[in-house]
Amino acid sequence: MTARLIPLKPDDAAERLAARRAILIDIRESDEFARRHARGALSRPLSTLDTQGLGLPDAREVIFTCRSGQRTGAHGERLAGACGPAAFVLEGGLDAWGAAGLPLKIDAKAPLEMMRQVQIGAGLLVLLGVALGLAVSPLFLGIAGFVGAGLTFAGATGFCGMARLLALAPWNRPKAA
Template sequence: MRLIDVREYPEYAAEHIEGSELVPLGKLTVTCEAWDRSQPLKLVCRSGRRATQAKQLLGAKGFLSVEILDGGIEAWKHSGRSILTAQHKPWAMERQVRVVAGSLVLLFVLLGSLVWKYFFAAAGLVGVGLIFAGVSNTCMMASVLGRMPWNQPKKITA
């Protein structure tokens, strides 16, 4: 059975199951085109949500045998099974978002104080974005940061 990890690279680099293949959910549609649709697949993510989305996507593409690792990598760890980590891994996405958001607020406050008062509004927009991210549990800044070169693997195994 082929074990496919559908999380993003920073998550995979931080911890993954030995033998799993990284195919982020956002790249699954294109990557799966070359796969044998009759080969059994087991999907894993952090807790199961993205794996469920991936299962629906693969089912629509004609894959016959797709399972989800119950509870994701969190359940795998809590059951005492081993995980691997990459030697060179990027910062966690939440940490990257905090650094960028804080830097933007500081920059806009300084620009508002020294250059043009309307830069204060940009600092407020960063705050609005953080509130939206908290309420909706989605973060546009994380989506953008996830596409940056330092958050991409050298090679995706698939």
């Protein structure tokens, strides 16, 4: 039998968690988790699943979540296989959890998720290149072309130079304790 994820509505998941029958595992990256997550959820980024596993504290049922349910759906078989023949997925993800009025832990001071920072940075550079290309010199259109080439390279290889540069920005550095 193939491992699979069984969908659970947010209220059903909350009941299982309250009864301590289940553990909620958030598979988003740590920067996404730091900004907003379901209260009591454990962070186990999908990118570390193959190297670090789930590292579950006990044998309770596992409910996986992401922001919208897209990531858990796309990796359902892999996630279910990491914890047994059947596991659960939060239907609609964290967005549905919040919409159901269930408790969220939000840290508005945490930096925006890296992907959003890349999208904002790339978008601003393209707009700047096009605006300067139209107003000053067509040579500035090269900025938009460079950003487009960088995004294409990032998509093809999984390496995003802009994300690496943004990770060095002061707002993305861990605060000293």
